[in-house]
Amino acid sequence: MKLKLYIALFLLSVSAWAQPKVSTSVNVTKNKIGAEFRLTLKTDVDTFSKVKFPERKNFGALEVIQSYKIDTVKKGNRYELIKKYGLTQFDSGKYTIPRIPVVINGKPVFSDSIKVEVNDVKVDTLKQKMYDIKAIAEVKSDWGTWWIYVLILLALAALGYGIYHRLKKTPKEVKPEPVVYKSPIEKATSLLQQLETKGLWQKGEIKSYYSELTDIARNYIEEEIHIPAMESTTSELIEALRIAAKQKKLKLSNETVENLEKVLQQADLVKFAKVKPLDYEIEEDKKRISNSIVTIHKSIPEVVEEDDELALWNEQQKELVRLQKLKKQKQNRILTTIGVTFGILLIAVSSLIYFKGWDYVKDHLLGHPTKELVEGDWVYSQYGNPGIKIETPKVLKRVDASKLLPKEVAGMVKEMQVFAYGSILDDFYITLNTATYKEEVKADLDKAVEGYLKVMESQGATNIIVKTEEFDTQKGISGKKAYGTMVVVNKIKGSSTKMYYELLLFAQNNGLQQIMIAHRDDDKYGKEIAERVLNSVELKVE
Structure with a gap:
C-alpha cells in the first residue's frame, strides 16, 4: 500500500x-x-x-x-x-x-x-536653462520624382493605343451570306438534306441529330402555319396543330399528326432521358418527319382567303410569340444578374475566410454583440455609496434594490444601491451594488462570496466552479476576487449556456461593495471587456 x-x-x-x-x-x-x-x-x-x-x-x-x-x-x-x-x-x-x-x-x-x-519628473526652472522654440523645419517634397509617374502613364497610354490600333486593323471574319429560300417547304427540304450529309447519328451524336431534326420540323410548322412551334412543348404543339387544321381547313389525317407526335416524343426521350434508339428506329423517325412536312405542305389549300377573324388570330399568335420571347429574355437577364452578383459575393466571402478566417467574417459581416461593445464609446462614472469608479461600455442602469433584499437582511441594511447592464441570462452581464449597514459590522468577504453565489443559483446558475484570490486596485485598496465558470439555465427557452464570471468584493466605511461580470466562456470580446472593466475599478476613499 x-x-x-x-x-x-x-x-x-x-x-x-x-x-x-x-x-x-x-x-x-x-x-x-x-x-x-x-x-x-x-x-x-x-x-x-x-x-x-x-x-x-x-x-x-x-x-x-x-x-x-x-x-x-x-x-x-x-x-x-x-x-x-x-x-x-x-x-x-x-x-x-x-x-x-x-x-x-x-x-x-x-x-x-x-x-x-x-x-513625476521634478523640474527646477531656476537651475534648468531655458531655450527658445526651434524654427519650423522644412520638409523635402517627394514630388521631385514626378516625371517618373508621368513617363509610366504615357507608356501605358501608348501601349493601350497600340493594342487598339492593332485590333482595329485586324480583318474581321467575313461571314457567309445567309441562304434565302423561296418557301418554307424548300427550306425544310434543303435542311433535311444537309442534316443527312453530316452523319451525326452514325458518329454516335444521336442527341444532336434529334435536336436538329425536330427543330427543322418545328421551324417549318411555325413559318408555314404560323403557330409558336419553337416555344411550345410537344403536347402544346400537337394541340395547336389540330386547332389550326380545323380553323384553316387543312386536310391532315390523324395518322400524320400521330406520326409527327411520335417523333417529337422520341426526341424528348433522347434529349432528356438519354434514350438511345436503334438504327432502324432512327431511319423510321427521319422518314416520318420528312413525310409529315410534305403532307402538311400538300394539305394547305392553294388559295387561302383569310377572313378578318383568321387574320386576327394570326396576329394574336405572332404577338404571343413575341411576348414569350421578351419574357424569356427578361428572365435570362435577371438570372444572369443574380448569378454574377452571387458569384462575386461568394468569391469575396471565400477570400475573406481564407485570408482572415471564419471568425473575422462572422464578426464583421454577420455582427457580434460584444464586439460592438468593445468598439463603442465607453463611459467612466461613479456609482453607489460607498462610491465605485468604473469604466463600462454602457451606462449601468439603476435597479430596485428593495425587491432583491431578503427580509432577514433588510433590517440590517441602511442603504443599498444596485446598478446593472443586461441580465444573467444574456451573453454579457455587469452588475454593481453597494450597501451600508445601520450598525458597525465587520464584513467577512469569504462569506459574502458564498452569499453572492447563492443569489446566482437562485437566478438559474448551476455547476458553479469557484476560485478565489486577493485583489488590489491601482491605488492599493485590497479586496477579494472570485472567478470561475458556471452553467446558466434559461427555463423559458429550454437552453443552457456556459459562462465565465469574475466577482470583486470590498469592505470599507461600514459597507460592502460588489462588482460582478459574466460572459460566454468562448467569447473573446467578452474577455477583453471584462479585463478592461476590472482594471479600471477604483474605490472612492472618504
Whole structure:
C-alpha cells in the first residue's frame, strides 16, 4: 500500500510539474512618466507545443509602446520562449500590470500581476536653462520624382493605343451570306438534306441529330402555319396543330399528326432521358418527319382567303410569340444578374475566410454583440455609496434594490444601491451594488462570496466552479476576487449556456461593495471587456 501511495504521489507531482507555466518579470518597478517598463514573459514547453503571446495596445492602464520579437532558447528537447513588451504611462500613480493570458496548446495560461509606480519628473526652472522654440523645419517634397509617374502613364497610354490600333486593323471574319429560300417547304427540304450529309447519328451524336431534326420540323410548322412551334412543348404543339387544321381547313389525317407526335416524343426521350434508339428506329423517325412536312405542305389549300377573324388570330399568335420571347429574355437577364452578383459575393466571402478566417467574417459581416461593445464609446462614472469608479461600455442602469433584499437582511441594511447592464441570462452581464449597514459590522468577504453565489443559483446558475484570490486596485485598496465558470439555465427557452464570471468584493466605511461580470466562456470580446472593466475599478476613499 505504501508503494502504491508513493507511486501515486510521484505521478501527481510529475503531472503538476508538467503543467505549462508563465514566469513574469519587469526590469524596474518604479519609473518616471513616459519611461519604459520592460515586461518579460517566459514559458518552458516541449518542441511540439504551440504558444501564442497576446498582441494588445494596452495591458491594464499601461500602454504597449513596443512588442519585441520572441526569443527562443533550445534546452535539450524543450524550448524556452521569451517575449518582451515595452510599457509606459503618462500619468503618475501606482498601477498594476494585470495577469496576461498566454495561449499554450489552445488553453490560456495566466502570468502573475505586478505592481509598478510612475513618478513625476521634478523640474527646477531656476537651475534648468531655458531655450527658445526651434524654427519650423522644412520638409523635402517627394514630388521631385514626378516625371517618373508621368513617363509610366504615357507608356501605358501608348501601349493601350497600340493594342487598339492593332485590333482595329485586324480583318474581321467575313461571314457567309445567309441562304434565302423561296418557301418554307424548300427550306425544310434543303435542311433535311444537309442534316443527312453530316452523319451525326452514325458518329454516335444521336442527341444532336434529334435536336436538329425536330427543330427543322418545328421551324417549318411555325413559318408555314404560323403557330409558336419553337416555344411550345410537344403536347402544346400537337394541340395547336389540330386547332389550326380545323380553323384553316387543312386536310391532315390523324395518322400524320400521330406520326409527327411520335417523333417529337422520341426526341424528348433522347434529349432528356438519354434514350438511345436503334438504327432502324432512327431511319423510321427521319422518314416520318420528312413525310409529315410534305403532307402538311400538300394539305394547305392553294388559295387561302383569310377572313378578318383568321387574320386576327394570326396576329394574336405572332404577338404571343413575341411576348414569350421578351419574357424569356427578361428572365435570362435577371438570372444572369443574380448569378454574377452571387458569384462575386461568394468569391469575396471565400477570400475573406481564407485570408482572415471564419471568425473575422462572422464578426464583421454577420455582427457580434460584444464586439460592438468593445468598439463603442465607453463611459467612466461613479456609482453607489460607498462610491465605485468604473469604466463600462454602457451606462449601468439603476435597479430596485428593495425587491432583491431578503427580509432577514433588510433590517440590517441602511442603504443599498444596485446598478446593472443586461441580465444573467444574456451573453454579457455587469452588475454593481453597494450597501451600508445601520450598525458597525465587520464584513467577512469569504462569506459574502458564498452569499453572492447563492443569489446566482437562485437566478438559474448551476455547476458553479469557484476560485478565489486577493485583489488590489491601482491605488492599493485590497479586496477579494472570485472567478470561475458556471452553467446558466434559461427555463423559458429550454437552453443552457456556459459562462465565465469574475466577482470583486470590498469592505470599507461600514459597507460592502460588489462588482460582478459574466460572459460566454468562448467569447473573446467578452474577455477583453471584462479585463478592461476590472482594471479600471477604483474605490472612492472618504
